[in-house]
Amino acid sequence: MRTTSLSRRFAVISSAVVVSLVLAACGGDDDGDDDGDGAEGTAGGSLVFGASADPIILDGALFSDGESARPAYQIFEGLVTTEEGGTEIVPALAESWEPSEDGLEWTFHLREGVTFHDGTDFNAEAVCFNFERWYNFEGVMQSPAVSYYWNTVFGGFADGAVPSLYAGCEATDESTAVISLTRPSSAFIAAMQMPSFRIASPTALEEGDADAVGGTEESPAFEGTFGYENPAGTGPFRFESWERGSNLTLVRYDDYWGEPAQLDEIIFTVIPDGPARRQALEAGDIDGYDLVDPADAEALEGAGFQIMRRPAFNVGYVGFQQNHPPFENINIRKAIAHAINKENLIQTNYPEGTEIATQFMPPELFGWADDVTVYDYDPEEAQRLIAESGVTDLTLEFWYPTDVSRPYMPNPQANWELITADLEAVGFTVVPMTAPWNPDYLDAQSTGNTPMFLLGWTGDFGDPDNFIGTFFQTVNPQFGNFENPEIFAKLDEAEAETDPDRRTELYQEANRLIADFVPGVPYVHNQPAVAFREGVSGYVPGPLNNESFAAVTVD
C-alpha cells in the first residue's frame, strides 16, 4: 500500500490534539451505560446534532457545502479516506492501490463482501459506474455550482469542451478497478476522500433518476429522488427520513462491513443562528453542534460542555489587488504588513491557542517553510517604508464582509476595526467598504473590485495545491491580475512533480517567493471548534471537517 506524501509532522501534531479526546472517549466508554439491547459494544441511543443549514441534496457529486457533506460522510464512503483526525490518506472501499510508472493509471484493489444500503453489491463495476456518471454530466450538471469539485479536480467532462484529467475507468475483475488519467497529478488521490468522489449504489442512482434535471433552462431543478429519498451508500449509517428545512435522520446500517456504528440514529436539526445553536445545546435540545464561536467556547467549557478543536487547516489573510494604486507598490504592501499588530488582533478576536500565520498555508501541511520572510509588528519600519515608497496618496479602500462567520474569521468586522486602527496609526487613511458576504462581497472581491480586503481559505484536501496552488498558480483577479512568472512556474512544477520530497521542496521555495512578493498579509490559522454535551464520546475532530459519527456514543 502506498500513502500520499503528507508530512509526518502533521500526524504528530494532530495526535497530540486528539490525545485528550481519546482519553475522554475511553472514559465515556467505561461509564457509558448499556441499554441492554444485547449487542456487544453497541451503546445505542440517538444523537441530535445542530446544523447551521439544511443540506442541499444528499448526492456527493452535486454539492460543495459543509452542511450537505456532514451527513454525506456518514452515508457514503470513498475508495480512500483520511486517517482519523488527520489528512493522511488511508484505505476505505479500496484496500490498497498503486499508480503506474508514468502516473497515468491508478489500480484500486477493492474490499470484498461490501453491500450498499439498498442491498446492491459493491464491486469494481459500481466504482466505474460512479466515475462514468460524473464524467458524463451534461448541461446544468456541469455547472461549477453543481459539480464544483469535479470541475476543480478533473476539469472537463465527456463532451470534451474543456480538457479533462479523467480518461476512463475499467473493471478488470470483480474487485479491481483501474482509473486512468490524461496526465500525472499528485493531488488526485488526496482528493478522492471528498464527498464528491464517494461511491453510491448504481441501482439506487438509476432507480432514483439521480441525473434527472427538470424545470426550464433558466431555472433547473433536481428532479430525481436519489439525493432526497434514497441516497444509498456503503457507510455505517443509512438514510431514514428527511423533513426538509428542519430534521434529517440517519440510522445505523446493520450490515456494515466494518465495525458497526454505536448510535441507533443521528438527527441533524437545522439552527441557522450561531447563538441559537449554543443556547439549544445549553438547554439540552441538542447534543452537539459545529462552528462554535470563539466567544462561546470557553464559556461552554466552563459550564461542563466538551469543546473539541480541529487542527488548524485554514488561513486568514488581508489581500491586495495590485491593479489599484497604491498596492502595485511593494513598499506599501510591506509597510502594511509591518503595520498590522497580528498578536493583538489574535488575542482580541480569536480563542486562546490560535496561531499567527506567516504564509498562505497552515504549518501542518507539507511544503510549509519555516524560513520565509516574516513581517513583525513594527510601526516605525512601516512609516519608513511608506516614506521610501514615494507614495503621497495614502488612502486605502479596505473591505470587510458582513453576514458571515468563517473558521478563519469568526468576526470579520472586529478584525477590520483593529487592522484599520493599526493602519491609521502609521499614517494611512482607511475608507470603510463592506457588502454582505454572499454574493456581493465575494462577487466584488473575485472580480478585482476590492482594492484591499479580508478573506481566507479552508482546505478541501491535504495538498498545498489546494492552498497556494489555488491562489497563485495563474493570474488571479482576486489579487489584482499580477503576473509573477517565477511563482507561477514554481507552482506548475510542484503540481506535476511525483517525488514527494522534491514536491515538498518546491512548495517551500514557492512559499518563500510568495512571502517576499507580499500579494497579501496572511495573519491567522484558527482551530475551528465542535461542542458536545457531557456524555457524548468517540468524536475525533479532523482538519478537513470530515468526521465520522460511527464511533460516537451517548450515555
Added chain:
Amino acid sequence: MLRFVVRRLLQLGPILLGLSLLLFVWLRALPGGPAAALLGERATPEAVARIEELYGLNEPWYVQYWKFLVNAVRLDFGNSSRTNRPVVEEMLRTFPATIELGTAALIFAIGIGIPLGYFAARRYGRWLDNLSVSGSLIGVAVPVFFLAYILKYVFAVRLGWLPTGGRQDPRMDAEHPTGFYVLDGIITGNLEASLDAIVHLILPAIALGAIPLAIIVRITRASVLDVVHEDYVRTAEAKGLYERTITRRHVLRNALLPVVTVIGLTAGLLFSGAILTETVFAWDGVGRFVYEAIGNRDYAVLQGFILMIAILYVLVNLAVDVSYGLIDPRVRVQ
C-alpha cells in the same frame, strides 16, 4: 356582499401586476447575480460566466418577465437556484410554518389584548388602565429581536422551561400531512406531537405578538371609550340595563370595528416581525427563507414568495372588510 367581495378581488389584479413589475425591476437592479452567490469563495469569473450561460440569465429582461407572468398564472414559479427545488414546494413547506406562528401570535395578542383594553377603558384612569396603557406604550418601543432574545435567554436558557427554537423536538416521531404542526398532530391522532408543537410555539408567538398586543390594547381601549360615551350606551345605562348586557349588546360589538381593522393591519406587522423572530427562534418559515433568498439573489424564490405574501396580505385585508359587514349591518347595505 358577494358583489363587494368580487369587486375587491378584481382590484387585486392591478395591484399584483404593478407589484410583479416592481419586483422584476428591483431584482434586475440588484447588484451582483445569483451565480456568485452559488459559488461563495470559489466564484472565479470563468465559473460565474459559465453559470449565467447555463441558467439563461443573459436573456433580455422583458423576455424573462413575460415568461414569469405566464408561469405565475399557472402557479409555476420556477425553481430555486439555491436548492434546485420547485419554488412551490418551498412554499408548501414554509408558508404553513409562518401562518401557524402568525396565527398563534394573533391569538395571543387578541386573547389578551381585547379583554385588557376593554377593562382598562371601563376603569378609565385607574391603576389597571394606567398599567395597561404604559405597558402597551413600552410594548411598541421594544425591538422584536431584542424581546425575542430576552425571552429566549430567560425562559429557555436560564430557566429551561421552554425549548430554545425549532418547531418540534427533533426526536419526536410525527407525520406532517398539512405542514401546520398543531393541526397535523390532531389529524394523525398524535396529540403528543400537537402538544410539543404548541410548546415550541409559545416563546416565538409571544415575541411576535407583543407589538400587535400593544396596539390592540390601545385601540380596544380607545374605541370602547368612544362607544361608552355614545348616547345609546348612556340611554341603556339610564334604562337600568345590567352592565353585562350593555357590554355584549352595545359596547363590544361597536368597539370591535376598529379592532378588526387593526388586526388586518397587523398582518403586515406580523410578517415584518416574523423575519426577525424566525431568525432568533430557528423557525423554518417564510420570513427567514425570503431574507436568505435576497442574500442569495434567488430570483425565482423572491418573485414567487413576495407575490404570494402580497396576495395573502391583500386577502387578509379583504377578510377584514368582509367581517366588517358581519359585525356592522350598515356596511352590508352600501
Added chain:
Amino acid sequence: MSLAQVEATTESAKVSEEGGSLRRDAWRRLRRDPVALVGFGIIALFVLVAIFAPWIAPYDPADRPGAGIVTPTNIPGPSAEFWFGLDELGRDEFSRVVFGARTSLLVGVVALLLGMAGGLVLGVLAGAFGGKVDTVIMRIVDVMLSIPGLLMAIAIAALLGRSLLSVMIAIAVINIPIFARLLRGQMLAQRESDYVLAATSLGVRRRSIVFGHVLPNSMSPVIVQATLTLATAIIEAAGLSFLGLGSPDPRVPEWGLMLANTQRYLASAPHLAFFPGMAIVIAALGFTLLGERLREALDPKYRR
C-alpha cells in the same frame, strides 16, 4: 391682492384661530399630563446627549482603553471606571452608547423628513386633484402597502447598498404611503367642509386653498404621526442593522449595529446587548409617549 384673496385670508384667519384654540387647548392639557412630560423629558435628554456627546463621553468612541485585556471570553462588564463596561474590542461601552444617540437621532429625523415630504406630495396631489390622479396615486400606495414594511425596507437597502443614507431612504419609503393616506384622508374630509366650500364659491384658486387652508388644518394629525414615526424609525433602523444592512463604518457607533454585533457575546458579556438595547427602547419610548398623548390631547373625544 384681489378682494377674493383678502376675503380668503380673513376666512383662513378665522379657521386657524379655531385650529389655534384647539392647539392651545391641547398644549395646556399636555403640560398637565405626566406621561407626556416623561416622554418629552426622554426626548430632551436624548437630543441633549446627542448634541453634547463629546463632552458627556469620558472616552473617544474609537479609543481602546481595554486593549490587551479584552479577549473573546473576557469582556469586563460595568465598573466604576467603565460605567457600561468594555466592548468586544476594549472600547468604553458608555461612550459608544452616548455617541450612538447621534446616529439614531440623525437616521430618525432624516428618514422622517424624507418620508413625510414624499407622503405630503402624494397625499396632497391625490387629495387636491381627485379623479384619475387620485386613483393612480392610491393604486401606487396600495402596491406599496401590499408589501410588509420590513421586507420593503430590506429590499430597498439591498438595492442601494450598505450606508446610513440607504437606511434612511428605506425607512422613509415605507412611511410614504402612511403619510400619503393620512394627508389624502384629511384633505378629502376638509374638501367638503364649509370653509372650503365657501372659499371655492368665492373663486379662490385651488392652490391657495390647499396651501393656505387645507394643509395647515391637516397638520395636527401629521405631527402626531411624525412623532410616532420617529419611534418606529429608530426601531426599524436597529432592525435593519441587526440584519446587516446599516452603516458600513463600524467605527461610528450605532445602537442597532452594536446590538447586532454583540449577539455572539450574549453568554459571556450580556451587558453588550443590554445597554444599546435599552437605549433603543428608551428613545423609542420617549417618542411613543409624547406622540400618543399628543394624539389624545388633539382628539376632541378625550376631552372630558
